Amino acid sequence: MNKIRIVHRSSRLxxxxxPVQKNIQAKNVDLTSLSQKLMLDLGIIKQSSPGSFHYLPLAVRSLNKLTKIVDEEMANIDAQKVIFPTLTYSKLWEKTGRISDVDSELFKVKDRHDxxxxxxxxxxxxxxDLLATITPMSYKQFPLKLYQISSKFRDEMKPRFGLMRARQFIMKDLYSFDLNMELARATYDQVCEAYERIFKLIGINFVKVLGTTGNMGxxxxxxxxxxxxxxxxxxxxxxxxxxxxxxELAGDELQCPVCGNNDKDLIxxxxxxxxxxxxxxxYSKPLNANFMGINSNAVALQMGSYGLGISRILAAAIEVGSLEHEIRWPDVLAPYSIIIISPKDGSKEDxxxxxxPxxxxxxxxxxxxxxxxLDDRNALTIGKRVLDAKRTGYPYIVVVGSKATETPARLEVIDVKNDEQHYLSKDQLVDFLQGNCANKSHSVTN
Amino acid sequence: MNKIRIVHRSSRLxxxxxPVQKNIQAKNVDLTSLSQKLMLDLGIIKQSSPGSFHYLPLAVRSLNKLTKIVDEEMANIDAQKVIFPTLTYSKLWEKTGRISDVDSELFKVKDRHDxxxxxxxxxxxxxxDLLATITPMSYKQFPLKLYQISSKFRDEMKPRFGLMRARQFIMKDLYSFDLNMELARATYDQVCEAYERIFKLIGINFVKVLGTTGNMGxxxxxxxxxxxxxxxxxxxxxxxxxxxxxxELAGDELQCPVCGNNDKDLIxxxxxxxxxxxxxxxYSKPLNANFMGINSNAVALQMGSYGLGISRILAAAIEVGSLEHEIRWPDVLAPYSIIIISPKDGSKEDxxxxxxPxxxxxxxxxxxxxxxxLDDRNALTIGKRVLDAKRTGYPYIVVVGSKATETPARLEVIDVKNDEQHYLSKDQLVDFLQGNCANKSHSVTN
Incomplete structure (x- = not known):
């Protein structure tokens, strides 16, 4: 498309x-996490009620990038995107016995017909239940991997840490269906590897550990x-x-149950x-999620479940990467990769x-x-806007400052993460950013 | 990115x-609309409870295209994407008086703290409430247009017509905030024009009419x-x-209230x-959504509200465009634009x-x-697969059939909407599709 592209301007963002937290409930906000404080202070999110948040434009841009990374990795393992309804019949949870396990954490709704x-x-x-209520699928159609990215709900006793323990949160959940346990195990490993690739792309150090199965089973x-x-x-x-x-699984905080190592930094x-x-x-057995075997007999499917906390990843990445007063996003999740700061009104450069600019x-x-x-808030000094840009955490700040009036013009580029600045000609600037900026291929839209 | 791209295969879709509607509730499904029947029969959606649906992969692909069209048009009018929480405090609806107006249609939830x-x-x-509870915004920061695309809920007495009157539905809703009524009116016209452009891009004939304000006000x-x-x-x-x-507004089904025209096809x-x-x-007055005027006095914002039924558009477009047994999507919303049918196993062409292929x-x-x-279900005849492709409504079907063995190879391309078929060389085929296919620039991902 050759249409004129819209200019993204700070003055319009x-x-x-x-934000002053005016509503009464918000007074109880437990600002114990850095990410929560930074995301509220910098207008990334806004609390609406305990554990519920408005995602403001910068948050949505970052979420879209994370969604795109996940979608690409899911396509690579042949997982298909669906949307399951938010409302699930309580009786389905009764059949699997889960409703009593997690009862207090469930939000419940009645329709007008009770x-x-x-x-x-x-x-x-x-x-x-979806697999159980469609025309029975032939064994040839498996493995099947269905996933969605959608809002989930949990009635937390004490929501806290902003997006990290919220009542409404965005989760990516995948369900796999296989013909037998051996194939299910292969699918399980495949999805785990895709998750590892996703975390590597995000670029935050992560550990994969053995976990307890809890009420999930x-x-x-x-x-x-x-x-x-x-x-x-x-x-x-x-x-x-x-x-x-x-x-919870290892059972001991003092020594490794496998080798007996008791280093102090074990935990x-x-x-x-x-x-x-x-x-x-x-789940497949009580709900009758079967496939048709070779002899047209119904056999229970072997399932896997795979959750990624999408909104939690966003907050946790900010939590571990940020400075006290400045957000640091993973490069691939920054809402914008580059901000250009134009000269102050009335200045020589102006x-x-x-x-x-x-x-x-x-x-x-x-x-x-x-x-x-484009930070076109030209009534403000360049210094104030550079500070804002660093606080919001854009990876590269381009300043059209005093050296821009030289011949040839030179622009200042601040590499925020490495705390470096360079004065470059226009062509050098493009080359520099092409060589360094992570987001060439992960644009939000095109 | 130069990585190997995944092959989309019918055998894996x-x-x-x-689908056999096994669950008891589904027996009450009122299959009175063509789109509902076609979308259920062809595995586009699956009912989970009355008025709630699973969106299956083809539906999600189509929804993504519609979302992209909407996002682009919204960017063009400088509207910013957000996510408002699904849970809204009942007391906010009490303050505006709406809770009593629409009470029976609201799903209500209590948290564990009542x-x-x-x-x-x-x-x-x-x-x-969002605008009311942030740091007051200066008059310089308006107009402001915030929108989201998300699941909404309405406890319909009688959900029907599939996605067209559902209890959980996907809506795009935009809220505008202006300094005075004149500016608000200009914003109103601007958003309406964007909506008209969206409908024109979708390509379904639409009418814009005067409506009643109802409980919305x-x-x-x-x-x-x-x-x-x-x-x-x-x-x-x-x-x-x-x-x-x-x-409802015109007040008369027999004649036009303006000119007295009483043609039979008036309605x-x-x-x-x-x-x-x-x-x-x-809404701004009872909830204190104000801006800071020139003298730092608080003045109520003038709001507008703009809904687009995203899931309803999908179903309605299928409703008005389809044949009795074959879906016809708007070209720009077809889940795939082109399907390639490979030779049957064991055939000469194979x-x-x-x-x-x-x-x-x-x-x-x-x-x-x-x-x-790629329809690689090669155990099936080409004829059966062409029929499936027409029923599912892919705009262009490319058949690798008997003429593919000639020198040079010729492929059959079926232009489904125009009910035409052509035998073309490989290069001619690419040219033909480039000249005709709507989806060159509206790919789902890239």
């Missing part, structure tokens, strides 16, 4: 800085954690034998950002190179599609 | 044809309708004077696919040009990114 539903926190029952479970002091899980990670497990706190389960027949915007937007923001 | 929420069917209160309202005999609204559309209004049935409201202060797939996928599906 809805980013309410330092039908009972839950606001689904996860969709094992819904997915199994099944035979094998793994958890993916970002290491952080505010993490609510304790992880035993043994440097000697490589055993890694949630302490770390982790933020759980992914959890996978090899479920077997726990009159000398008035058109240069927009020219640079067009040039860079042509290369880094939709990744560039 | 989760499209449960002719807090009362509704599952939002729309977000005027949530949006106004405000001074001006317009509705966008697809004309269909199953439409639940009656539209008076006068060929003489051009007056167009919902009969048509319409499916409402969009509804816009110039709200004024109905041995002679075995690699040609995949070669054509790679070629066409290179041009029509992610728009091509």
């Amino acid at each position: 809805f980013q309410p800085l330092n 039908g009972s539903y839950i606001l689904s926190p996860t969709h094992e029952e819904a997915a199994a 099944g035979s094998i479970s793994n958890e993916f954690h970002f290491i952080s002091k505010i993490g609510e899980d304790k992880i035993l990670s043994c440097g000697s034998c490589g055993y890694r497990a949630n302490v 770390k706190n982790g933020i759980e950002v992914g959890h996978t389960f090899l479920l077997g027949e726990k 009159s000398a190179v008035k058109d240069l 927009l020219e640079m915007y067009r040039t860079l937007d042509g290369v880094f599609c939709d990744e560039v923001l | 989760f499209q449960p044809l002719n 807090g009362s929420y509704i599952l939002s069917p729309t977000h005027e209160e949530a949006a106004a 405000g001074s001006i309202s317009n509705e966008f309708h697809f004309i269909s005999k199953i439409g639940e609204d009656k539209i008076l559309s006068c060929g003489s004077c051009g007056y167009r209004a919902n009969v 048509k049935n319409g499916i409402e696919v969009g509804h816009t409201f110039l709200l004024g202060e109905k 041995s002679a040009v075995k690699d040609l 995949l070669e054509m797939y790679r070629t066409l996928d290179g041009v029509f990114c992610d728009e091509v599906l």
Whole structure:
């Protein structure tokens, strides 16, 4: 398409800085996590009620990038995207016995005809029921991997840490269906590998550990954690034998149950950002999710369940990467990769190179599609806007400052993460960003 | 990215044809609409409970295309994407007086601390409360247009027509905030024009009519309708004077209230696919959504609300465009634009040009990114698969049949909508599709 592309301008961006939390409920906000504080202060999210948040434009841009990364990795393992309904019949959860296990955490809804539903926190029952109520599928059509990215609900006793323990959260959940346990195990490994690739693309150090199956059930479970002091899980990670497990499973905080290692740094706190389960027949059996075998006999499917906390990954990445007053996004998740700061109104540069900021915007937007923001709040000093840009955490800041009036013009580029600055000609600037900026191929739209 | 692209194959596609509706509730399904029947029969959607549906992979692909069209048009009018929480405090709806107006249609939820929420069917209160509880915005920061595309909930007495009157549905809702009524009116016109562009891109004939404001309130309202005999609204559309209004507003089914025209075809049935409201202060006043005026005084914002029924548009487009047994999607919303049918196992062509289907797939996928599906169910005859492809409604069917063994090879391309077939060389085929296929620039991902 050759149409004129819209210019993304800071003056138009809805980013309410330092929002005053006026509503009564918000007074109880427990600002105990860095990510929560930064995301609220910098207008990324806004609390609406305990554990519920408005996702403001910068959050949505970042979520879209994470969604795109996940979608691409899911396409690579032949997983298909669906949407399961939010409302799930309570009776499906009764059939699997789960409703009594997690009762207090479920939001429940009645329809006007007295039908009972839950606001689904996860969709094992819904997915199994889908397979059970379609025309029986032939064994030839498996393995089957269905996933969605959608809002889930959990009535947390004490929502906290902003997006990390919310009542409404965005989760990516995948359900796999296989003909036997051996094939199910192969699928399980395949999905876990895709999750590892996703975390590597995000670029935050993570650990994959053995996890407990809890009320979810099944035979094998793994958890993916970002290491952080505010993490609510304790992880035993043994440097000697490589055993890694949630302490709930390891059973001992003092020594590794495999090799007996008792180093002091055996235990770390982790933020759980992914959890996978090899479920077997726990859901397929009571809900009759079967396939048609060679002799047209109905055989229970072997299921797996694989959750990724999408909104939690966003917050946890900010939690572990940020400075006290400045957000640091993973490069591939920054809402914009590049911000251009134009001269202050009435400055020497303002009159000398008035058109240069927009020219640079067009040039860079042509290369880094939709990744560039123009800070045109020209009543503010360049210094104030550089500070804002660093706080919001854009990876590259391009300043059209005093050296822009030289011949040839030179622009300042601040590489925020490496805390470096360079003065470059226009061509050098494009080359520099092409060589360094992570987001050439992960544009939000094109 | 130069990585090997995944091949989309019919054999792997989760499209449960002719699903048997086993669950008891589904027996009450009122199959009175063509789109509902076709979307269920062809594995596009699957009912989970009355008015709730699983969106299966083909539905999600189509929804993604519609979302992309909407996102692009919204970017063009400088609207910013957000996510409002599904749970809205009941007290916000009490403050605006709406909770009593629509009480029976609201799903209500209590949290474990006895807090009362509704599952939002729309977000005027949530949006106004957001503006009311952030740091007051300067008059310089308006107009402001915030929108989301998300699941909404309405406890319909009698859900029917599949996705057209569901209990959980996907809506795109936009809220505008302006400094005064004149500016709000200009924004209102701008958003309505964007909606008209969206409907033109979708390519279904629509009418924009005057609508009633109902419990939403405000001074001006317009509705966008697809004309269909199953439409639940009656539209008076006068060929003489051009007056167009919902009969609820026109007040008379026999003659045009403006010019007195009493033609027999004055009244048509319409499916409402969009509804816009110039709200004024109905929500901003009770909820204190203000801006800071020049003298730092708080002044109520003038709001507008603009709904687009995303899931309803999908169903309504299928409703008005399809044949009795074959879906016809708007070209830009077809889940795949092109399907390639490979030779039947053991046929002459199968041995002679075995690699040609995949070669054509790679070629066409290179041009029509992610728009091509390979029907590799080679145990089935070509005829059976052409029939399936027509029923599912892919716009272009490419058959690797007997003429593919000639020198040079010729392929059959069926232009489904125009009911034409052509035998073309490989190069001619690419040229033909490039000249005709709508989806070159609206790929789902890239």
